[in-house]
Amino acid sequence: MSLLTREELRARINSGKEGQIFMDPLLGDDQVGAVSVDLRLGYDFLVSVLNQRPSISLHPDHDHSGPEVFFQSTRRDLGDVFLIHPGQTVLATSLEYVGLPLDVYADIISRSSYHRLGISINSMFQPGFRGCVSLELFNHSNVPIELVVGSRVVQARFFRNEQAEAYMNPGQRRKYIGHVRPTISRASRDEDLPLLASLSKK
DSSP states (O other): OOOOOHHHHHBOOOOOOTTOBBEOOOOOGGGBOOOOEEEEEEEEEEEEOOOOOOOOOOOOOOOOOOOGGEEEEOOOOOTTTEEOTTTTTTEEEEEEEOOOOOTTEEEEEEEEHHHTTTEOOOEOOTOOOOEEEEEEEOOSSSSOOOEESSSEEEEEEEOOOOTHHHHHHTTOOSSSSSSSSOOOOOOOGGGTTHHHHHHHHH
16 A cells, blocks of 8 residues: 555546546645645534533434434535634535545545644545545634635545455445535444344343
């Protein structure tokens, strides 16, 4: 596995050829760096909010207070300000719609300029991914931070998977693919949870 460089990224992004990395819109050539591509903050947000429910339940036998009741949807226009408060989790997406070939995967990290303000993210997306990239933003600082919709908040590093066929499972079910808006956690759909619940009863 090797990190794709600027020359390789430019040769692959929107090339129209087999193995292309699809990315739209690209608003400037400066988005492609030496070993990464900057991604812009999209329009839609799911904001964590407090309510009277005691917790998010993932146990299959419990009455669910699922994660959806702990998030509120909101939207901003390009250039608008979005305020993220200290200790707050916000689910967002990239402005760009991304499509990966089967021999490439990517990880997502916050740009250092935003990391120094207290905004952090660390995520990845798998070979064959399609959709706007999920951004799970968290404010570690003790002051609110204004984010501008459309700004380059995170960066993606793309890696070549030399053994793509060996790692791909055609029957694998994906919970997060093809989305263009923020998506609530689907941890409760993990197939091992009913098995674990049955073991606890024994």
